[in-house]
Amino acid sequence: MSDKRVLDAARDTAPPTTPPPASPAASMSLEKTFDPSHFEQRWYERWEADGRFQPGGPAGSPRFVMVIPPPNVTGRLHIGHAYGRTIEDILARWKRMSGLRVLWVPGTDHAGIATQMVVERQLSKEGVRRQDLGRDEFIERVWAWRRESGDAILGQLRRLGCSLDWTRTRFTMDPDLSRAVRHAFVRLYEDGLIYRGRYVVNWCPRCGTAVSDLEVVHREVDGSLYRVKYDVPGVPEGAVVATTRPETMLGDTAVAIHPDDPRTSALRGKTAVLPIMNREIPVVEDPILVDREFGTGVVKVTPAHDANDFDSAQRHGLPALVVIGPDGKMTAEAGEYAGLDRFEARKRVLARLEEQGRLVKVEPYRHALGYCQRCDTVIEPYLSQQWFVKIAPLAEPAIAAVEKGDVRFAPESWAKTYFEWMRNIHDWCISRQLWWGHRIPAFTCSNGHVTVSDEDPAACPTCGAADPVQDPDVLDTWFSSQLWPFSVFGWPDPTPDLKDFYPTDVLVTGYDILFFWVARMIMAGLRFTGKAPFSTVHLHGLVRIGGEKMSKTKGNVIDPLEAIEEFGADAMRFTLASAASSGPTVSVERGRMTSSKHFATKIWNAARLILPHLEASAEREPHRGDELSLPDRWILSRLEAAASEANRHLEGFRFDEAANALYHFFWDELCDWYLEMVKPVLAENGPPARVARGVLRRCLQDSLALLHPFMPFLTEEVWEKLTGRPGTLIVSPYPRGNESARDDAAEEALGAFRAIVSRVRNLRIERGLAPAAPLPLTLDPSSSRRALVPVLEGLAPHLTHLARLSSLRFGPAPEGAFRDVVEGVAIAVELPERPAGSDARVEKVLAEISGEIDALSAKLQNPAYLEKAPAPVVEKARLRLRELEQKRAALATP
């Protein structure tokens, strides 16, 4: 065991390895050029045909379940989807290979507004408006469109390689999912958590519907603050109000002041005259509405077009006048302005006020305005009858679930954002004045009785009237999305799938829909199933290209399908995985795609090198009792390290680190060093070659397995050649890595070995010698790490080969030789001509070393350091100092 180690039971804890090739005679050759388009589709179809995407094994055994964040039916795959789904697929494949029954449920979202807009746009090309068709026909048109070109995105996910269980594909408007939506509504209604009422909501005049608070995006704009004088009989100076929206004054029904504001005390109890309309409106005192610090201390009250004013009006029993209609045009209540667009009306109102000398002051004013998330129209606060979810009772348990750890966020920092929002949550407006979506299951009879039920009522249950009419509105799309993790399994029915696969394990999505979707799913899951719908939420960042948001105008959009064509699905996936960071933005660049493609090609070519050797031999993996060479031991140790790192990082959702670890192992260690060392061994074809072939098989096999979640197609293709078992890598065991199988001695030895080889190589260039010029090397057995020298002696043939030595000797440095110390090993090289001490590079290195030596020795003379720093750290510093001094001495030798 001193020099050579016998392979022990290192694999005791490892999963069983693949059986021998089914047919050793099967061709093991790969095409010379790597072209992923030759096999991507083939493997995808094979996996699907073999049922690999469906959970195998008996119900109840350990499983791993995810539901896809359902993309819009209208959607095309963009880089953001590709990123999120790649992450999910990596998880799915990793867990599947780790022996769990994996289910990943696909599907699409009906996406109310978005889809309706797509079809409306299509109709407008034919010169038709949806109103011309009527509701039923329009909806039929949407379904027709969906049959033709909806769901295209699902096919695109196949190109990506997503191992989704297509037999369970769901759509939020499927009959059973619609039933779930209706049932959820009915239950919340019956529990008093859904109510209907007239309130000021966010209204998009262009979309013609109410939207929720979340669907309004606020932007700062440069506007004006207008001060307008309202006459107040008995108060000469009148009431000067400040407003950014003068057109709304037409709907004013009061003027408010603060009860304790001396500036406005003269107005108390008075009546003002609304300019233009010449309507008398009361002055009310409202300490909630009026901020004494702001403006003139007088606030105009427009209950129908401002939520605060509405609240105030409620408190004072004021009427509300709707002066801006649902189309954004002034209503009949606006008198002479009726029919004008709201912004045109603003201009006219201002002109009139100016004329009347009532526009006291206009100042530039920067303030936030709400815009429709969908169409960017300025949102109009609008008083209308809507349905709402009373959210606080739902939020409470959802907050608790995260506090208790029933649901955990990865990265954890998102929990804070979640709490922040959940603790200040407002009721949710869920009715939408659209046609495409889940119709609200509320029916009103001619006597005004409202019925909410799972089945359409034939007659009013209250009065027997035979004519209950269903509410024309549909539900916010997110109302159905929030049920997704259980509605896909057949909820509310107690289906076997629901029992077997709910709650799910991990939810992966962008942080941008934390409130829209994630929070609501937690609330709905707890309310309807009594369980949190998933135990972990992985919120990932949003993809940026070169640090900038993707936009078509900037031309920096990466189309994932084009990228797949150009680089291959594997390369794109690997790029996305390595770009994954814990931060809020994920930067993807074309250069990284190229680099991943190169990596894929590297794997291909390494396999082309390795496979023929395995073909010629019957060797499988290294056997117990095989005499492993030091390089064999080293690469197997590194393999364990890479595998355990990959698992560790996957566990922590650090896909970038996992990908890096595998990249580094495969390229830098396996290809650049082990393969180069093993080539001559294989050529000699002695007994060590037999062992090396086993090691190679193990390395390639495990590398393919480790990389499979990241690069499924390429690895499966090579796997077939390696094992003769086509299409089985996807269900082969994932190597977990075994830290206790690490071989420190081999790692230390190879570390020194590699450093010495590199030193000889760069010395050659430093001295202007031909790259292939053979050089004599002497290693000094009295080096500080002298134990390494005999070990290196065992590596003599490799050293000679890789460093291109003319000779290798052991002993003191020959007279006049160039000397250096590398990793504690004193080396000497006799150079053909030795330009004495004139080498600039050596001078530079010497200067660096001296600097470090000074710093180190100062540190080691510091009593506080010696006393307080941990012993291993001090010891390391001592060793480093010693080696640096030796190195300096060696280099300084003329």
Add this chain to the structure above:
RNA sequence: GGGAGGUUAGCUCAGCGGUAGAGCGCCUGCUUUACACGCAGGUGGUCGGGGGUUCGAUCCCCUCACCUCCCACCA
């Protein structure tokens, strides 16, 4: 008005108590029979500024500057 995150090599980003890493780029050499989508060697950083804690800080604390994002009913 509140939060959150960021500022590290020319670019895009990792690292986060023991004097810095990757990929790409750049420079120098190589037809080394797996790979030029390659090999070998190299260049490149007062880790945003200033304080503090510590034997020791890129990493912890404070502060300033600048970016990004989220939330928010001050007319």
